[in-house]
Amino acid sequence: MIKNDSYWWYITLSADDGQEEALFSIADISGSIGTELQEIPSGGIRLRAYYRSSEDLHYWKANILDALKEWDNVKIEDFGKIENQPWNVAAEEAFPPLPVGRSMVVLAPWHKGTEPEGLIPLYINPGSAFGTGYHESTQIVLELMEDFVKP
Template structure:
């Protein structure tokens, strides 16, 4: 069987939107990987989005639908024309893998596809996430900023909650960085399944609880007045974050614990900060890349409350 490779080189902030369009028509998976600069280092501002379609009588129809959906997306944000090329059966698997290199993130983490093994003596902590996985692979600014922030605030032995876990990349990284336990939650069954698959891929057998659920599940697992988690992770959308904060998200965090909130555009930052402040979360640090913002908050200690251990 021969295959058609579809590829687009896009602005890094558009990569996941393009991948979502392709994934509607290509169940085999869509891959996102950073372009390389002149020194062959990852350049996250420009990213390749690639997918592969087996050639069949349906291929022309699928290609037409993809082109149509990409055109609609281009009316919101300009896109390059997709590139199409045919690959023979023996070439496509290697073509899928050949483009990907490990992605160092922050000071300690290394995101790798499943077929890579870290070099002997490597001093970074491996997180295996296939580039074709949906829900977050480390290439989007919001995910990378979360990982960088987590390196700074996560203390060994911490209890962590990952709300909207997606691929599970943040949960897995938290355990690599020394978390005692992570509760990974998502309201999308496909994301829950992706997190379970990635946990197996990373040989995680304990310390991770994966459940279908959202804020209500989180608050059930950490009811007041019990202390709550030491670190809350939520890489979602600003509107959803504000809604969650207004509905009691901060109650899941123990006093003096931290929250890392991401998925926020620069123009949404003030509204998120106002909602966080109203929930007794004090801004500790802001990380940014282009239009994206990630905030690190500390839960204010109210009179009579014990601090995080």
Template sequence: MNFKAITIYTTHEGIDPVTGRLYTLGINGVEIEDKQDFEEFVAENTPNWDYIDESVSEKMSGETKVKAYVADNASGMETIRLIKESMQELKKFDTEGKFGRLDVELSTTSEEEWADNWKQYYKPTKISRQLVIVPEWEQYEAPSGVTAVKINPGAAFGTGTHESTRLCLEFVEEFTTPKTRMLDIGTGSGILAVTALKLGAKSACGIDIDELAVKASMENAALNGVEDRFISRLGNLADNVDGTFNLITANIVADVIIQLIPDIPQHLALGGIFVASGIIDSREEEVRKALADNGLYVFDSKNQKSWVALACKKK
């Protein structure tokens, strides 16, 4: 399969608004080439490798780029059209020019070339002192007391390093117990559900509208030896799901979360927790209102850059 590589030229300040707009268009994984983010990432994760290749450092020193990939077919071309429209809208909003030129550049790449290109940037990512996300192809020996979750996101899903995923993973780590029955809506690579199972959850169910997600999440569960406690289903939001769960996660975007919220209370067990992530801070109050209108209250929240994750219970 061939992919269209979409490169958007921006600035450090433009990363969040650009990636936020891509998320609203259903693009879950992006590559970011940004000097400031790269330097911060290296500083935080230096213990996970011995050195950084000079060619990678040099590549990160130029203009900030946000890259995404879509299938080279009619559906992918429609997504590209929407991305171009969205960047034009963002240009009009950015009256001070803080987000750069926002030009969109296209190229074609094979799946093999795509894999070789982005794997060089995906390294073990420390979520907390006890939790590390590790790409499948990396050799990593977890220290005593550290849970390492192996993930191969494949060609269609993110790597788990985006702020919204990190915030959600922090909550998953905090709330998972041996009695946890988890529902992960919009499971993608299955990173949240698989992490919960690695942390000792009793069971997890992932649901996604994408057949590739169902396949990828099952493969990642097997990669971590938790496939016997995991099931992945094809479905829209909370459809095709029966029963109640102690922990429900939805790392999507604000519009989809708001649409989903009315279905959450019926699937939450007594004392159960709903974690909503992927929320741009400008939409936080709107999501909070939807939660309150449906009998849910926020008892904890986490923020990173412009992203927010909310932990909720039934009133």
């Protein structure tokens, strides 16, 4: 990412189920720097492709329209501008401390120093092989461990 990009353009494409490769190919051919794939609950798929603001939105739309000539079933759903945000902060906020059982609390490493008093802190780095601590199976195991773990 270029440091002085204060915003990004996005163009959202939609297609039938099973057309993921076509959407990714169109995004790649048109110069996208990142994508986000979504399933549409009523059926079909949606791909939001992101583009640098160093070019005008019309430039990126022209690139997409040129690439769309190969695929009749892919449509432009919407497009617009998205402000640059500190995504790492938003990701960290998605993992608040989670009390588990009677005596433990699962925390991400960046919450060190904010442990609730009286609870055993268990630090899990979200995204690591162990996960986030939010999955039911992890919580069940931790609750079973309470009988064996002594502070």
